[in-house]
Amino acid sequence: MVARSQPRWQTPDWKRDLAQAFTRPAELLDHLGLAPSLAAGSDGAARQFPLLVPRGFADLMEPGNADDPLLRQVLPLARETAVATGYVADPVADTAASIAPGLLQKYAHRALLITTGACAVHCRYCFRRHFPYGAEARRGGPGAAVAALAARPDIDEAILSGGDPLMLDDSALADLVGALGDIPHLKRLRLHTRLPVVLPSRVTTALCALLADCRLETIVVVHANHPAELGDAAAAALRSLGERRLPLLNQSVLLRGVNDCIHVMKALVHGLLKIRVRPYYLYQCDLVHGAGHFRTPVAVGIEIIEALRGHTSGFAVPTFVVDAPGGGGKVPLMPNYLLSQSADRVVVRNFEGLITAYAQPDTYERHDPSRCASCRARAGAGVEDEQEGVAALLSGQERAIVPEGYAASHQRLTRIRWAPIKAALAGQDDER
Numbered sequence: 256m257v258a259r260s261q262p263r264w265q266t267p268d269w270k271r272d273l274a275q276a277f278t279r280p281a282e283l284l285d286h287l288g289l290a291p292s293l294a295a296g297s298d299g300a301a302r303q304f305p306l307l308v309p310r311g312f313a314d315l316m317e318p319g320n321a322d323d324p325l326l327r328q329v330l331p332l333a334r335e336t337a338v339a340t341g342y343v344a345d346p347v348a349d350t351a352a353s354i355a356p357g358l359l360q361k362y363a364h365r366a367l368l369i370t371t372g373a374c375a376v377h378c379r380y381c382f383r384r385h386f387p388y389g390a391e392a393r394r395g396g397p398g399a400a401v402a403a404l405a406a407r408p409d410i411d412e413a414i415l416s417g418g419d420p421l422m423l424d425d426s427a428l429a430d431l432v433g434a435l436g437d438i439p440h441l442k443r444l445r446l447h448t449r450l451p452v453v454l455p456s457r458v459t460t461a462l463c464a465l466l467a468d469c470r471l472e473t474i475v476v477v478h479a480n481h482p483a484e485l486g487d488a489a490a491a492a493l494r495s496l497g498e499r500r501l502p503l504l505n506q507s508v509l510l511r512g513v514n515d516c517i518h519v520m521k522a523l524v525h526g527l528l529k530i531r532v533r534p535y536y537l538y539q540c541d542l543v544h545g546a547g548h549f550r551t552p553v554a555v556g557i558e559i560i561e562a563l564r565g566h567t568s569g570f571a572v573p574t575f576v577v578d579a580p581g582g583g584g585k586v587p588l589m590p591n592y593l594l595s596q597s598a599d600r601v602v603v604r605n606f607e608g609l610i611t612a613y614a615q616p617d618t619y620e621r622h623d624p625s626r627c628a629s630c631r632a633r634a635g636a637g638v639e640d641e642q643e644g645v646a647a648l649l650s651g652q653e654r655a656i657v658p659e660g661y662a663a664s665h666q667r668l669t670r671i672r673w674a675p676i677k678a679a680l681a682g683q684d685d686e687r
């Protein structure tokens with residue numbers, strides 16, 4: 256070991272660390288004292304999505320362990336190129352969510368910028384491993400996405416994603432963050448990055464200052480899947496971001512053979528809290544080509560939440576989500592705690608299995624917008640109170656969400672005198 260006069264994360268030349276990263280499976284396996292045959296037949300997978308592993312991340316792997324959970328995340332395998340039905344290149348319909356070059360929107364009030372296709376580590380389960388970064392970039396650079404955001408006053412949060420936004424160097428990042436800060440209707444800036452974990456040297460004092468000094472409320476969302484990823488250097492990098500009062504969240508992907516174990520998950524969430532990172536999302540692994548061997552049944556995620564909720568601090572429990580195919584976005588899933596209900600009671604069960612009846616109030620005067628200061632102020636300002644989706648059904652603003660094509664297969668509905676449904680169905684027919 257070479258003695259260092261300063262912590263590793265302060266080394267300014269993260270690009271040098273990146274240039275020294277492993278790019279060949281044989282080299283990484285040799286470094287770990289493992290047989291090259293572990294990567295046998297994986298040339299196709301490695302050509303499609305080359306191996307890329309920073310040395311610091313490889314140093315967190317256990318030498319001689321072919322099943323090391325960090326190694327599993329990054330080692331190309333022959334089975335990635337096996338054709339499996341149901342698996343696609345774009346499992347969450349990102350390309351259909353594009354509203355401008357390099358800008359995706361699936362949710363109200365926030366949009367996601369594909370800042371770069373580059374990342375410091377190539378995770379084999381990456382849901383954007385087949386994303387057409389080149390084609391997106393040819394449609395227009397970050398300027399096009401920034402211009403599109405400037406023209407959308409309804410969007411108040413910009414999410415920098417990729418690839419990894421911290422692969423931009425400080426000057427490119429400062430330009431982008433500055434341009435976003437100049438858009439008056441933006442309030443929040445979010446960075447989704449794995450670099451503080453896999454390339455902690457990227458988190459320089461200058462970077463922390465750049466993010467902390469941004470006009471927008473800035474939030475950093477990192478990505479760690481296993482407690483062994485939280486080495487000293489990553490912990491120091493995250494601490495230095497935290498010391499600049501940047502809120503830190505983590506998202507994980509649930510991966511077979513990596514973290515599909517309640518003990519590993521518990522160690523991960525506690526490891527994160529120790530360095531002031533709040534567990535945010537636990538994702539079901541997407542149906543992306545090449546990641547089939549990582550997928551677990553949805554039930555495994557539910558079982559993990561069952562083992563965490565109530566058994567550890569509430570803020571240590573991430574929200575388990577499935578990214579719905581077809582661009583449906585994140586759908587939260589959890590064990591059922593509400594067992595039944597009557598007009599005056601709900602029956603709930605707790606994390607221990609205790610089942611209790613919980614009395615509802617005898618009377619409830621519904622929230623009255625005319626007596627609510629907040630609603631009155633909005634009405635006074637002429638803001639329309641329009642709900643969307645299921646919230647609109649609950650508020651009575653909509654009476655049905657009708658699947659496309661419903662009219663054709665449900666002729667009997669024409670006999671129902673329910674004007675909104677008929678109007679909705681007629682609208683669909685017109686569109687065809």
Ligand SMILES: *Cc1c(COP(=O)(O)O)cnc(C)c1O
Binds near residue numbers: 352360361365366
């Ligand atoms: C995940 C995601 C977001 C962020 O969703 P949150 O629930 O706010 O974290 C935004 N846009 C897209 C396209 C996403 O995939």
